[in-house]
Amino acid sequence: MHGFSTRKKKGKPETDFTVRRKVLLVFMLGAMGLLAVRAFDLQVLRKQFLKQQGDMRHVSSVSVSAYRGMILDRNGEPLAISTPVQSIWVNPQELAGAEQADIRQMEKLLDLPDRKINNLIVPGTKRRFVYVKRRINPHLAAQVKALDVPGVYFEREFKRYYPAGPVSAHLVGFTNVDDVGQEGIELAYDSVLRGTAGSKRVIRDGKRQIIGDVEAISAPIDGRNVQLSIDERIQYLAYRELQSAVLEHRAKAAALVVLDAKTGEVLADANHPAFNPNTRTHLKGSAFRNRAITDVFEPGSTVKPFVIAAALDGGYIKPDLKIETNGIYRIGRNVVRDVHNYGTLDLTHVLKKSSNVATSIVALEMPPDYFWGIYNQLGFGNAAGIGFPGEASGSVLDYQRWNQFAQATLSFGYGMNASVLQLARAYTALADNGVLHSVSLLKRDRDPEAKRVFSEKTAQSIRTMLEQVVLKDGTAYQARVDGYRVAGKTGTAKKAGEGGYKEKKYLSIFVGMAPASDPRVVIAVMVDEPSAGAYYGGAVAGPVFSKVMAGALRILDVAPDQEETMPVLISKTPDLVAQ
Template structure:
C-alpha cells in the first residue's frame, strides 16, 4: 500500500471516529436533557398517557320539613360515558341501539373527540345494564346523583328543581343552592399500553355532600292545603289559585301551594311559565281583604271609634267623577257593620276622612309594597303608589282594595299583624338561620286596635257576615272575604274576570294559623265568601286538630258568640225597641247575651219578646229597620 493510500485510509478512520465521537456526545447531551432537564415534563406526559381524570358531581344536601321528613334528596343513578377515542367505529350503531338514541347523535358525540364524553346521563338501570353487557371498549358506566322530590307536585312550586348538572334552577333549590351544593370529587382511572381504560380507579379527592336545610314547612299541612286548593279550583272551574299558611307568632311558613301544580321530578314536561311560585311572584288586587287595615288606620287616627256610625248612601256614592258602589245597599252602619257587610262606601268615607298619608303609612308598616326578604327568588314587592299620587278617588279605591296590588304572602304577613296584637313578624321559610330574617317584630298598630279589628273580623264570619262559610265547627275564626275585578290588557277593569280571596286567623282566642286563599278567575261564583272561604275552612278543620288544637263544641246551635272589645255600660231596659245598632250591641254585651242582628238602622223587632227573661250566654235576635 502506498503512502498516499495509507493517508486516505487513516483519514477515513479519523472521520468515522469523529462521527462516532460526535454521536456519543450528542447521545450524552440528549440523555442529560431527557433524564435531568426534561425529567418532570416527560414524567407528567407519561402519567397523562397512563392516567385520565374526570370530575364527579357531589350529592346535594337534603331538604327537610320542620319535623325532619325528607322533601328533597339526591339518589344514585347510572349514566353512560366513554373515552371517545377508544370506542370502535364499527360498534357505534350497536351502542346507539342499546341507548335508544339515533346512531347519528352518538357518532357526533364520539367523532373527532378525545377523552371523556357523556353519552347518556341519568338513564334507567335497565338501559345501563344492557349497554354494559355489550362490553364495548372505552364505554363505561358512571354513578351520578339525581334530585328526587317525594311529594311531587305538592311541593313543586316551593322547592323548585335541579338541572342535570346538579344546580338548583327554581324555588328553594335555587335560592339556597350554595348551601345545598356539595364539593365535586376528582377520580383518576388507569389505561393500558394500548390506551384502553382499566376498570379500577382511585379518588384524588372524594366528593363531599352538601349541607341539609330544614324548612319551617310542615309536609302534612302542605298536603292538606294542596288538596283543599285543588278541590276549590276544580269545583269553581277556576284558572288557578294559591294558598299560604303561616304561623303568626314567629312567621313560620307552614304551607305554600299553587294550583295547577307541576312535578319537579319531570319538570321538562311543563312550560317555564308553569314553574313560578305564584304565591310570591304574582300580584293581585286584594279587594275587601284590605278593609281591615283601612279600618285600623281610621281607629289609629283617633277620629274613629269601633261604635262610630257611617251612612252608606244606599249603595252608591259619587267621589269626583267616579261612582263607588256596594253590592248590598246599606244605610247607617257602625265600623263593625262596615266590615261585616263589606261596605265599600263605608270604608271609603273613613279613608277620605283621615286622608292618604295615615292610610299609606298603615299599609307600608303592614308589609305591603315591599319584599319580605324571606329568601325565595322572584318575590314581587307588590304595588303601593306614593301618597302624593293619591287623589280622592285613589284614596277611596285603595281603602277597599282597588288600585293596590299584593302577593298572597304579603297578605298572610299582614293578617299576622292582627293575630299578633299589632306586631309585624317577617315570614320565615328556613329554620336555624340560613339566610333567615331576624324576626324581632315591629309595632304596626296598638294592641288595642288590633284586638278591636280582630273582634270585628270574627263577627264578619258569623252568619251575618260574608265569611260564614270559612268557619269550621267548634272553632272561632276572624277573617275577611275579598272580590276584585281583574284589570284587562288595556288597563281597565274586566267585566267577567275576578279574583276571589279569603284571609283569616284561627282560632281567635289563641291564633295558631293565618291562612290566605286566592282563587283566580272562578267561573261559578265570583265572591270570596262563596269561593275562597270554603277552602279556608277545609284547611283549618284538618290542620288545627293535627296541630293539637281541639274543637270547642258547645250548645250554641248555629249562632256564634260575638265579643265586644270595649267596656259597655249596664242597661236597665227590658226591651231593645228603638235602639240603634251600637246601643243594642252594648246592651247585649252588658248582659252577656249572644247577639244576632238583621238589617240596619233601629230595632223594630226582637226575639224573645221578653228580654228580661234571658240569662247570660243565651241568644238575643233583633231586626233593624230605617
C-alpha cells in the same frame, strides 16, 4: 539454452474480508455491550423511576361528584334528595372501531333515536368527549357496560329526586342536568346545597376504562341540608284542596299560603296548575312560577280590616261609630257603590257586609300620609324578604299623588297590588295582637324582626268584628271551621287588563285566622278567574280555607275554642253619620 523465467506469478484478487469481519465483530460486540449496560441501567438502576413513568401513562385525574344536600320539611321529611346514578359518554375517535350490532343494541337499551351514536362517528373528528345519556339507572348502566363497546365510558353522578312530586314543586324548585339549582329553594340556596366536587387519580386499562384508584387528590365536600318551615302534611292538604277548587270552579289558577301566626313561618305554599319536578318534559317556564310569592293582584276587600284598625288606632274614629251608607258615596265626579244599600252600619257590620261606601268614609277621615304609612308598615309595596327568587314587592301609590277618590279606592283594595304571601303576612298583625311578623321559609323558634303596628286592644277588637264575617248572615259562612272560632275577610276583585277592568273576570279571595280567641294559623287563599258560576270570595275561596284550616289545626294539635253562643256586638250609643 534453458534459463529461468523472470515473470511474476499473478496474485489472487482482493477477496479477503478478514479485516472487515473483525471491525464488524468489534462493533457488534460493542453494541451488545452497550445494550447490556443500558438494560442493566433500566432494569436495575432505574427500575423504580421507569415504573413510575409507565404508571403515569395509565394514570389520570377524574372529578368526584359532591353529594347535594337534602331539602327537608320542618319535621325532617325529605322534599329533595340526591341518589347515585351513572352517566354515559363516548370518545368518537375510539367508537369508530365498534361493532354496529353493539351500537344498535346500546341505542335500544338507552332508548335513543336510530343512528344517534353513529352520527357521532365522523371521519377526521377531533372530538374526544360527548355525553350520550345523563343520569341513568345504575342497573341500566350495567347492561350497557356488559356490551363492552370500545370508546364508551361511565361517570358516577347524582340525580335529584323529589318525593312529594307536584305537591311542593313550586316551592322546592328543581336542578338542571348538572345538579345546579334552577328554580325555588334549589336556586335560592344553591350555594349551600351544592357542596364542592373533589378529585382523585385513577388507573385506566388499554381501553381507558378505570380499573383502580391511586390516590385522593381532594375529598369532595358534601352540600349542607336545608330545613324548611314547611309541614309536608299541611302542604299536601293545601295542594289537594286547591286543586279540587280549581277543577270545581273551572278556574285559571289558584294560590294559598299558610303561616304560623306566632313565628311567621310558612307552613304551606301551594299553587295550581302544578308540575312534577321529576319529569319536566314539554313544560314552559310559566309552569314553574310560584304564584303565591311572585304574582301580584289587587287584594280587594281583604284590606278593609286594616283601614278600620288604622282609623281606630289613630283616634280618627270612635269604636261606637255608625255610618249611613245609602248604597252610594259621591266623591267629586266619581261614585263609590255597594252591592246593596245597607243603610246604617256600625263598624262590625261594615266588615261583615263588606261596605265599600262605609270603608271609604272611614278612610277619608285619615290624613293620606298616616293611611299610607299603615299600609307601608304592614308590608304592602315592599318585598317580604324571604329570599325566594322572583319574590314580588307589590305596589301602593305614593300618598303625595293621591286625590280623595284614590284614597277611597285604596281602602277597598283597588289601586294597589300585593301577593298572597304579603296578604297573609299583613294579617299576622291582627292575629298576634297587633304585632306584625316577618315571614320565613326556614324553620325557626321565634321571629327576631317582629314589630308592633296596632295596639293590642285594636287588634283584638278587629278580630272580634271579623268573627261576624263567617256567621250565617256574613259574607263567608262557608269558611267556618267546626269546633273553632274563625275570624276572616272575603275579597272579590275585578281583574285589570288592557283598557280597564275585565267584565266577568274575578279574583276570589279569603284571608282568615283561627282559633280567633288566640290565633295560631293564618291562611290566605286566592282563586283566579273562577268560571263555573260562583265567583264571590266567600263562596269560592272560603271552603278551601275551611278545609285547610280544619286539617292544619288538627295536625298542629290546637285545642278547640268554639263557644256555645257567638258574641254579638250591639252598639248602645246614638247613631253618628259620617258624610
